[in-house]
Amino acid sequence: MKISSFWTKVGNKVFLGLKIVYTTTKKIKIIQQMLKTVQSQQKSYADQRRRALEYDTGDHVFIRILKRLDPIAYQIALLLGIEQMHNVFHVSMLRGYLQDPFHVIDYHQIALDDNMKYEEKPIHIINWQVKQLKNREIPMVKVE
Template sequence: MAPFEALYGRRCRTPLCWYESGESAVVGPEIVQQTTEKIKMIQEKMRIAQSRQKSYHDKRRKSLEFQEGDHILERIGEVAYRIALPPSLANLHEVFHVSQLRRYIPDPSHVVQVDDVQVRDNLTVETSPMRIEDRELKQLRGKEIALVKVAWGGPAGGNVTWELESQMKESYPELFA
């Protein structure tokens, strides 16, 4: 018994032809010719498929060239450009392939107004409550706790949280008038 057969309980198949060991296979000029013809047919079909995909791509492709100046700092080679990025995107690489770029059509609605946000030393911003949206009494270990749902304004506006009514009355009495 062969070592492979002893280990795996079956006969070894060679990786070249995948014939069972011990089987006789006739390898002659006919099989070589058939294999060569099949390889040529596969190569031709791959060429046809590649050509079809290229024609699909070429129909949609637009040749783009940009000029140095407006947002484009310089052209690097035939298909790459170094562009001017805002400071908020400083962590990105500034060189892009032309396929990743589009012509910009100026639009005033694209200009975003930046709020003047004052950040404290502990990296928090000041928010203020805008209104009380709801009230609720919670039972906790036999005690009733009054809560209010507060809508907050400020730079991070749009937040809504549940707060203790007593603390909110103490800090912001104008909300309860």
């Protein structure tokens, strides 16, 4: 009794079911083990660089936090002119800020268009230099 057969270019061959299933299963297990190894490496790499960030209500992250919604989401106080933006941010988007009374930003100069975008305009040049490469020069300007 023939179990199964299929046609090839040369002719008729018998399908060796158990052997093919066994080798395929073996290869799948090898691939799964390799994926686990790579995922473990990526996780350890990411965990080394991850910072456990937590803020309290009232902390400053350049602007003030109103409420902690869950361990990774914070509601922040937006400035006048951009209050129509979504005010909930992921913790990775926030950076701590030490308040400095001499650090004053004029928020009235920021004009948002309908798409909530703005054009950055330099105030003045802080530093200027030319970077010399092998066959060309690159002018570099630091602006505020």
